[in-house]
Amino acid sequence: MIQMIVTILLAGLFTENFVLSKFLGICPFIGVSKKLNTAVGMGVAVTFVMILATLVTYPIYTKLLLPAGLDYLQTIVFILVIAALVQLVEIILKRYIKPLYQALGIYLPLITTNCAVLGVTILNFTNDYNLYTNGYLYAIINSLAGGVGFLMAMCIFAGVRGHLETCDIPKGLQGLPITLISAAIVSMSFLGFGGLAEGIFGA
Amino acid sequence: MITSIVIPMIIVSGIGVLSGVILSVASIVLATPVNELQEAVREALPGANCGACGYAGCDGYAAALAEGDVPLTKCIPGGADLKDQLAEILGVQAGDFRPMGAFVKCGGDCDSEKIKLEYVGCETCHAANQMFAGPGACTYGCIGFGDCAAVCEYDAINVVNNVAVVDHDKCVGCSKCIAKCPKNIIELAPIHTVSAVACSNSDKGARVREVCSAGCIGCMKCQKACPEEAITVVNFLAVVDYDKCNGCGLCAENCPVSCISVMK
Numbered sequence: 001m002i003q004m005i006v007t008i009l010l011a012g013l014f015t016e017n018f019v020l021s022k023f024l025g026i027c028p029f030i031g032v033s034k035k036l037n038t039a040v041g042m043g044v045a046v047t048f049v050m051i052l053a054t055l056v057t058y059p060i061y062t063k064l065l066l067p068a069g070l071d072y073l074q075t076i077v078f079i080l081v082i083a084a085l086v087q088l089v090e091i092i093l094k095r096y097i098k099p100l101y102q103a104l105g106i107y108l109p110l111i112t113t114n115c116a117v118l119g120v121t122i123l124n125f126t127n128d129y130n131l132y133t134n135g136y137l138y139a140i141i142n143s144l145a146g147g148v149g150f151l152m153a154m155c156i157f158a159g160v161r162g163h164l165e166t167c168d169i170p171k172g173l174q175g176l177p178i179t180l181i182s183a184a185i186v187s188m189s190f191l192g193f194g195g196l197a198e199g200i201f202g203a
Numbered sequence: 204m205i206t207s208i209v210i211p212m213i214i215v216s217g218i219g220v221l222s223g224v225i226l227s228v229a230s231i232v233l234a235t236p237v238n239e240l241q242e243a244v245r246e247a248l249p250g251a252n253c254g255a256c257g258y259a260g261c262d263g264y265a266a267a268l269a270e271g272d273v274p275l276t277k278c279i280p281g282g283a284d285l286k287d288q289l290a291e292i293l294g295v296q297a298g299d300f301r302p303m304g305a306f307v308k309c310g311g312d313c314d315s316e317k318i319k320l321e322y323v324g325c326e327t328c329h330a331a332n333q334m335f336a337g338p339g340a341c342t343y344g345c346i347g348f349g350d351c352a353a354v355c356e357y358d359a360i361n362v363v364n365n366v367a368v369v370d371h372d373k374c375v376g377c378s379k380c381i382a383k384c385p386k387n388i389i390e391l392a393p394i395h396t397v398s399a400v401a402c403s404n405s406d407k408g409a410r411v412r413e414v415c416s417a418g419c420i421g422c423m424k425c426q427k428a429c430p431e432e433a434i435t436v437v438n439f440l441a442v443v444d445y446d447k448c449n450g451c452g453l454c455a456e457n458c459p460v461s462c463i464s465v466m467k
Binding site: 060064065070073080081084085087088091092 | 233234
């Protein structure tokens with residue numbers, strides 16, 4: 001079980017990083033990675049929502065959709081549930097945990113329909129975690145790893161973009177083009193982690 | 204056959220209705236107490252979210268106003284009418300609104316400023332500035348290609364005799380020209396009420412005289428003449444504290460190079 005958890009963590013962080021290898025959540029990755037503090041804010045908010053979404057969608061899928069043979073409805077049901085959940089969390093945070101609400105700020109409603117959040121909830125079942133006895137735990141670990149991996153990618157890329165600011169970039173590449181090229185190079189560097197978990201456990 | 208359509212419909216709409224009900228109940232039960240004062244203030248503000256007040260948009264300024272102890276006059280787009288409205292809502296004295304406008308801190312026109320090089324090229328200040336800091340002998344002063352005039356949406360800036368001049372009847376204080384000027388010599392100042400120094404050269408007096416006859420030489424006469432202690436010479440350049448200046452014009456009368464004037 002420990003081995004499984006570590007494998008999931010390593011996969012989420014390095015080998016199957018949501019942004020850099022699955023290409024989910026590219027819009028916030030490009031959009032809010034200009035400065036480190038906004039990148040961290042977005043990353044934390046995404047991690048938070050990913051875990052919450054998994055907490056809620058996992059029982060809905062295994063207890064409601066799967067027994068009724070309606071697993072093909074997962075996408076639309078998950079979007080519905082995640083959107084409602086984020087709204088609810090926002091109301092609760094605004095009332096009771098004002099500092100956290102202000103810290104997450106605009107990012108919380110922004111990620112209501114983030115593809116990375118929907119992606120993690122669906123990948124939990126594509127990875128067949130529900131077939132294990134500890135499936136719920138694995139799913140939560142997976143969403144945690146996915147969120148932290150997203151946060152890490154955002155922070156790394158914020159640093160890269162900080163360097164880009166001072167570079168003399170050819171006019172045709174200024175702005176978005178050079179950002180996408182550097183994103184591609186960062187994602188290529190993560191290819192080097194391929195086979196990390198398998199190598200550690202010899203599996 | 205029909206059940207395979209109806210059951211999913213019931214389940215999905217059931218989840219939708221359930222979340223809708225939970226959200227509605229939560230928004231009523233857990234509603235954050237709204238500050239009515241803040242709401243009223245927010246309604247009155249123009250909603251431009253320009254940030255000129257120094258707060259994070261109109262919402263931020265409204266929150267600060269409702270808390271109190273904030274000047275009512277920080278909203279530049281709102282103008283003088285707004286402060287009266289705000290004063291009525293908040294039930295306090297408004298204080299004087301000082302209409303702000305852009306001011307070009309340079310008076311070195313063709314007659315007074317010497318020419319360092321004959322610039323032939325792309326006719327923007329930004330481009331000219333990269334060629335030995337522009338054609339004028341003074342490295343601080345206005346280049347005169349009118350980047351500020353081009354960016355102004357209100358047609359309030361004209362380049363007259365190689366120096367940008369702001370028409371304060373048209374200027375609304377949007378600050379776009381301030382961001383555009385490569386020399387950073389445009390500032391926001393209270394118009395019609397204060398003295399302003401039309402020079403940005405912080406070299407010593409003799410060096411200023413070499414390049415421009417309209418530049419501030421740092422002689423301190425204005426500083427001595429000012430009854431309000433509103434004008435000080437810093438780095439051989441007179442600087443007006445607009446909060447203290449009462450616009451009496453004594454500094455302008457005493458200036459030997461006539462680079463100070465009461466704004467009109």
